[in-house]
Amino acid sequence: DVKVTQSSRYLVKRTGEKVFLECVQDMDHENMFWYRQDPGLGLRLIYFSYDVKMKEKGDIPEGYSVSREKKERFSLILESASTNQTSMYLCASTVGGDYGYTFGSGTRLTVV
Amino acid sequence: GDSVTQMEGPVTLSEEAFLTINCTYTATGYPSLFWYVQYPGEGLQLLLKATKADDKGSNKGFEATYRKETTSFHLEKGSVQVSDSAVYFCALRGGADGLTFGKGTHLIIQP
Numbered sequence: 345d346v347k348v349t350q351s352s353r354y355l356v357k358r359t360g361e362k363v364f365l366e367c368v369q370d371m372d373h374e375n376m377f378w379y380r381q382d383p384g385l386g387l388r389l390i391y392f393s394y395d396v397k398m399k400e401k402g403d404i405p406e407g408y409s410v411s412r413e414k415k416e417r418f419s420l421i422l423e424s425a426s427t428n429q430t431s432m433y434l435c436a437s438t439v440g441g442d443y444g445y446t447f448g449s450g451t452r453l454t455v456v
Numbered sequence: 457g458d459s460v461t462q463m464e465g466p467v468t469l470s471e472e473a474f475l476t477i478n479c480t481y482t483a484t485g486y487p488s489l490f491w492y493v494q495y496p497g498e499g500l501q502l503l504l505k506a507t508k509a510d511d512k513g514s515n516k517g518f519e520a521t522y523r524k525e526t527t528s529f530h531l532e533k534g535s536v537q538v539s540d541s542a543v544y545f546c547a548l549r550g551g552a553d554g555l556t557f558g559k560g561t562h563l564i565i566q567p
Contacts, residue, residue: 386559444502
């Protein structure tokens with residue numbers, strides 16, 4: 345089975361800290377995505393990447409950046425964490441087309 | 457832009473009841489449609505999909521039919537179990553920019 349592994353299940357960070365959320369997939373998927381999930385808002389796309397070193401903004405990229413130096417790893421960076429970035433963050437990957445996405449278990453980030 | 461609307465719930469049913477979760481969408485062109493399920497403490501899992509009009513996706517007793525004329529993809533199951541308690545997300549893939557999700561429907565099945 346494809347596995348998407350997110351490095352932390354729970355994180356607590358302070359306002360203003362630089363935060364790195366890591367995601368690794370083991371099936372050589374080209375496409376990787378970062379979503380945030382909030383009650384009443386569902387999932388919203390932050391950034392995605394179709395290849396190494398490329399990135400595209402999703403619907404809510406403000407306050408975030410990403411890095412994809414290797415095909416299997418896609419990192420989400422909060423340059424200066426703020427309390428409104430407290431959320432569940434979900435990473436996903438897919439081979440593309442109409443194949444389904446494989447999601448990681450999520451990282452619940454709390455910014456205090 | 458693309459959007460997905462689904463009943464938010466919570467939806468509470470008794471075991472063995474019939475389930476319908478409504479989903480309608482707005483998209484240009486001919487999107488592919490998906491249902492995902494999220495069990496407590498986990499990420500989302502693909503439940504079923506349909507890629508063209510009148511296709512029926514099915515899995516684990518769940519079904520959904522792609523209805524282009526009503527722009528709908530309602531999820532149904534004939535007899536739900538307590539283990540079906542989860543959050544269900546309807547989603548579409550219109551183009552290359554990732555999936556667009558609905559807000560999720562929390563389903564609670566009581567024994």
